[in-house]
Structure formats: structure tokens, C-alpha cells
Amino acid sequence: MATPTSLPETARRSYWGNVWSTIKSTAVGMGITFRYLWSKPFTVQYPDEKLTTDERYRGIHYLEQDLCICCNACAKACPIDCIEMEATRHGKELEWHQFDLDYQKCMFCELCVYPCPKDCIHMGKEYALVTEDRGTLNMDLLTWQGLTEEQKVRIAEAEAKKAAKKAAKEAAAKKKAEQENREEA
Amino acid sequence: MKPLTIIASALPEAPVSEAAAPQGNGLTEMLAGWLPESVPFWGLTLMASGLAFGVIMAFVSVVAMFSTWLERKVAGHIQIRLGPMRVGGWHGWAQAIADGVKLLIKEDIILASADRPLFKLAPALVLGTAISTFVVLPFAPGVMIADVHLGIFFVIAISSVTTIGVIMAGWGSNNKWSVYGAMREAAQVASYEIPLGLSLMPPVIYYGSFSLLEATQAQSGWFGMHWYILDPSVMLVSVPSFVLFFVATLAETKRAPFDLPESESELVAGFHTEYSGIRFSFFFMEEYAAMFVMSAIATVLWFGGWNFLGLAALEGIPVLYTTACMLVFIVKSMLLVFVMMWVRWTLPRLRIDQVMILGYKYLTPLCLIVVFAASLLEYLRFVLSN
Ligand code: SF4
Ligand code: SF4
Numbered sequence: 125m126a127t128p129t130s131l132p133e134t135a136r137r138s139y140w141g142n143v144w145s146t147i148k149s150t151a152v153g154m155g156i157t158f159r160y161l162w163s164k165p166f167t168v169q170y171p172d173e174k175l176t177t178d179e180r181y182r183g184i185h186y187l188e189q190d191l192c193i194c195c196n197a198c199a200k201a202c203p204i205d206c207i208e209m210e211a212t213r214h215g216k217e218l219e220w221h222q223f224d225l226d227y228q229k230c231m232f233c234e235l236c237v238y239p240c241p242k243d244c245i246h247m248g249k250e251y252a253l254v255t256e257d258r259g260t261l262n263m264d265l266l267t268w269q270g271l272t273e274e275q276k277v278r279i280a281e282a283e284a285k286k287a288a289k290k291a292a293k294e295a296a297a298k299k300k301a302e303q304e305n306r307e308e309a
Numbered sequence: 310m311k312p313l314t315i316i317a318s319a320l321p322e323a324p325v326s327e328a329a330a331p332q333g334n335g336l337t338e339m340l341a342g343w344l345p346e347s348v349p350f351w352g353l354t355l356m357a358s359g360l361a362f363g364v365i366m367a368f369v370s371v372v373a374m375f376s377t378w379l380e381r382k383v384a385g386h387i388q389i390r391l392g393p394m395r396v397g398g399w400h401g402w403a404q405a406i407a408d409g410v411k412l413l414i415k416e417d418i419i420l421a422s423a424d425r426p427l428f429k430l431a432p433a434l435v436l437g438t439a440i441s442t443f444v445v446l447p448f449a450p451g452v453m454i455a456d457v458h459l460g461i462f463f464v465i466a467i468s469s470v471t472t473i474g475v476i477m478a479g480w481g482s483n484n485k486w487s488v489y490g491a492m493r494e495a496a497q498v499a500s501y502e503i504p505l506g507l508s509l510m511p512p513v514i515y516y517g518s519f520s521l522l523e524a525t526q527a528q529s530g531w532f533g534m535h536w537y538i539l540d541p542s543v544m545l546v547s548v549p550s551f552v553l554f555f556v557a558t559l560a561e562t563k564r565a566p567f568d569l570p571e572s573e574s575e576l577v578a579g580f581h582t583e584y585s586g587i588r589f590s591f592f593f594m595e596e597y598a599a600m601f602v603m604s605a606i607a608t609v610l611w612f613g614g615w616n617f618l619g620l621a622a623l624e625g626i627p628v629l630y631t632t633a634c635m636l637v638f639i640v641k642s643m644l645l646v647f648v649m650m651w652v653r654w655t656l657p658r659l660r661i662d663q664v665m666i667l668g669y670k671y672l673t674p675l676c677l678i679v680v681f682a683a684s685l686l687e688y689l690r691f692v693l694s695n
Contacts, residue, residue: 143671150656157387157655167390 182232182247185225187265191244194218198236198245206230215282217275220266227253227261361454365443369598374405376597379643380650387654412593415586420483423583427481432584432591435474439598442467446605447522449615449634460521461509464606465502468561468599472498475570475580478592482583490579493661494570497560500668501567505557507676511550511683512537512610521606525614532621536613542690546683551611553676555648558603560668562596565653569661597646604645605638612641 137145168175177183199207206226212219234247245265255261271279340353340360378393381404385392397403419428445460447453457463472494479491515537516524528535538547560567571579581592608614615634623630659667 143675146671150652153655154651157651160389161383161386161651163389165386165389165391169391169394 177249177251181249181251182234184227184248184250184253184263185236185265186246186248187223187267188244188246189220189223189267191242192218192223193242195241197239197241201239202236203233204229204231207236214271214279217271217279217282219271219275220269223265225263225265227263228258361444362440365440365454369440369443369594372601373594373597374409376600376646377408377593378402378405379647383647383650384654387651409590412590413587417586417588418583420583422483424481424483427477428583431474431478431481432588434477435471435595436591436598438467438470438474439595439602442602443598445521446602447525447609447614448638449631452631452635453522456520456522459519461513461519461606461610464602465506465509468602469498469502471595471599478584479580482580484583486576486578487580487582490570490572490576490582494563494580496661497563497567497569497664497668500665501557501560501672504553504668504672504676505561507673507680508550508554508557509610510680511546514680514683514687515543515547521609521614524609525616528613529616529621532619534613534616534618536611536616538611543683543686546679546686547611549675550679550683551607553672553679554607557672558607559649559652560664562599562603562649564600564649566656566659567664568658569664572658600646600649601642604642604649607645608638608641614638
């Protein structure tokens, strides 16, 4: 009896066809798993070894603090306001108090990176954010707090320069005034 | 060996030899040699039973532990991952011990709504039956607890008692999923018992005996390579009968693709959903013990038992010979256990109707054909050899 061709292929097979296809498909499947059994595992022993991340991977940010000018452009660009920063200006030098990034909120969208005028905030490679305390997720990206010795030196230099300039100006003004006084006299 | 009278002669003989006057086996005789004469026979039997139980229990624990570790490693590597790697240093070898300790110290929970006697008895019954099948396994010449004349029947009969334990566990748990699991187990075992028993017939016809020891001794020719499955004159039936037996064993031991009784994605964990701690580990041990026993039976009947190429050369050194034979036997059985694991991690679970179709429409008729072919072949061999 001819079997109707509208039936699915599995239903059209004969008894021995079923037996054969079972044996064959099992053998093929077991061949595949046997090959997998001896292939090199894809996973690594995580805390000991780590997989290398892609070039474009977006992990925990890092900040080149010496370049940053505390312009707030990154904080404004962030759609969820994760970034908070604070610094005192000493002329050209910045005394950093805070540059916090809250990873409880951050979605690693990289939008904070593009607007930076100094190109000093980047997406890093580090991704392990496991913690027992949520507070630690509000991370401080600063490498140092306050003023460094070099900055202090530079500030002192700048101030000395300024003072010298001022002194020179004052001296010049004094000279001028004296001259004027003499002329009047 | 007259082929046509084999079954007729094998059956009635057994009860006669069993019913003969109290006759000790090797163990009781060994104990009698060590102990003073005054120890009565029942005392010796009791001691021998205790000793045998202890040895088997220790062996089963080690086998179960090794198998869980192997299972996890095989599963891992088939899925291209590593499996347990930390506990104990080398490839997580102590993982199974850690798991065992964890199971031992876990709280043993018995539901308030459970049927307490059934719930408590079930794991013991399941493990007990699994252990008692070890009694007839011929590990090496002289290393065998009892040479039961109907050894193969004994194993098949005893191992299906496990089903009763599983049904007790499922019913006693007072849980829908458990009862479903138990029902599936009952349906599955009842259906697969037939092909399982039938697929054992070709080797039985070939050896003319139900005794596992005689089967092993019959395969000692050809420098230890005269295995049933390698004998070209019967290969036409030995290979298919082994495949059928293997499929039936998978169903009998509740292994994937026939793990419907515990199918964790549908029934939580099936019949042992409500078990925890040591009782749960009993079910676990039973599974691996049953796998080992079934593989051991296949080893004895198809793969030459303890025989291996050139092993008979060691016969002069008794201790070495016995150890080597045991090693060969255990390695062969473990290889079959490995194949079971390999199948588990290859095939998806069948649906219950597919299980039934496979059992009744395919395995049973195929087994009948193979048994018929084996009888015919044996008759031809008999005619030709005369
Ligand atoms: S990555 Fe996105 S969410 Fe995270 S701080 Fe930058 S802008 Fe905000
Ligand atoms: S945009 Fe760049 S320079 Fe401006 S505050 Fe952010 S990191 Fe600093």
C-alpha cells in the first residue's frame, strides 16, 4: 500500500527504516559526542586563568587623572547620572576630592567616553564586580586624592611666578608713581 | 551439550541442587578453616553473610563514588568543559568523597504528610536489592560470593525488585511528581523486562547454562579472547543480542534516554523528589550499583568475563593472577558503564509513549527474532559438529 506523501517523513518510514534510522542517528550522535569528549575544553579555571577580553570590551572604567580637567562633560553625557566629581582649582592645578562612578547604576554604554575633551576616561578590561557589600560598587576612580607633591611644587612655582610678577608690576607702578611725583614737584 | 535440551535440562536441575543438604560456599568453608570446630553451621553462614555484605557494601560505595566522579567528568568533557577540578587536587578526584560527606551530614527530612514506614523502607529496599545482585558476579577465579546455578535469572529477578522500592518511595512521598515518577518506572520496567530477559537467551543457548561462572569459563579459549561477541560463528546473533540487551538495560537502570522516572525537567526529581541526605544518597548509589551490575552481566556473557588475551600465562602466580583477573573484569565493566554515560550525554530523553513504542513494537519482536536465530544457529552448529 502506498503511503500518502503528505505525511511527514518520519511517519512514512517503514518498520525496518525506523530501526535503521534509529541506529544510524544514534551512531552519528555518539560519534559527535565522542569527538567532543577529547577536544580541548572551552572553559578555563576562572580565578586562576582568565579569558582575554576583546579590544572593544566595555569593562570597569579607568581615568587618566592627570589629564582630566573636571569639566563634567562625562557626567552630563551619562544617561543615568552615575558619575559624580568634585575638585578645587588652584590656578591650573586641580585638587581632586572625588570622582565616583556608581556601578550599581552603570550599564556600560560607553556614552561617557565620547564627549571627553581630553580623551582621558576609557572603558577598561576588568569585569569582576562580585561583592558582599553594595557600597563597594560605588567606586572611586581616582588614583590619588588631594594634591600630589609635584602639583604642590608646580603650584608653589606658579604662585612664586605670580608673586614675582605682581611684585614686578608693583615695583613698576611704584616707579611710575615716583616719577610722576617728581615731575609734579 | 545438546542444544535442544539445554533449556529443558537447565530449569529443573537448579532447585534440586539448591535443595540439597546444607552445603557451604567458598566463604563458609574458608571461615570454617579459620574458626574452631565448635562453631555451628548457622553461625558460619551468618558470619559469611556479614563478611560478604561488608565487602560488597564497601565495593559498591567505591564504585558509586568513582562513577559519580566519572559521570561528571564525562558530562563535562562531552560538553567541552572541565567538570569538577578543585576538590582533592588532581582533576577533582575527591569530589565524590566531598559530595558523600555532604550528603551524610545533611538534614534528613521526612515530610509530615509522608507515609513514614514506606518512605523509610524504600531507600533500604532499593539499595539492598542492588547490593544483593553483586552476590553472583564472578570477579575472578575463586572471587565470587555464591555460584548460583541460575545466576542470570537471579540477577534479573532481584534487580526488578528495585521497582517495588521505587514505587514505595513515590507513593510514600505523598507528592504528585513522585507518584508520576513511580508509575513511569513501573510501566517502563514491566515493558522492558521482556526484551531484557529475551536478549539474555542467545548467550544462554550458546553456553548451555544459566551460571555466570560457567559462562566465563566457556570463554577462556583462544588465549582468553574466545568471547561470545568475538566468535565469528555466532556473531550474527551475538552482536544484535548485545545491542538489544544494552538498550533494555538502559531502561531497566533508569538511565537516559529512559530516565523518565526522575526526568528532572518535568517531575522535579521524580520518585526521589522528597528525599534528602543519606536516604537520597541510597537512591544514587543504587543507580550506579545497578549500572555496574548490568555492565558486569554484559561483560560476563558477551565480553569474556575476566578472560583477556594472554592472562592465563599468569596462572602460576595465584595472587597476581586473581588480582589481574579482577582488574580485567572491573575495567571491562567500567568501560560499559562509561558507554552508558556516553549515551546519556548524547541522546535526549524519550517521551513515555515513545518509550512504550520502542519497548513493545521494536525491542520485543527483535529480541524474539534474535532468540529464534540463535536457536537455529546453535542447532546448525550442533548438526555440523556431528
Ligand atoms: S558607561 Fe554609560 S552608564 Fe556607565 S557611567 Fe558611562 S555613560 Fe554612564
Ligand atoms: S569629560 Fe573627561 S576631562 Fe571632563 S570631567 Fe570627564 S573625564 Fe574629566
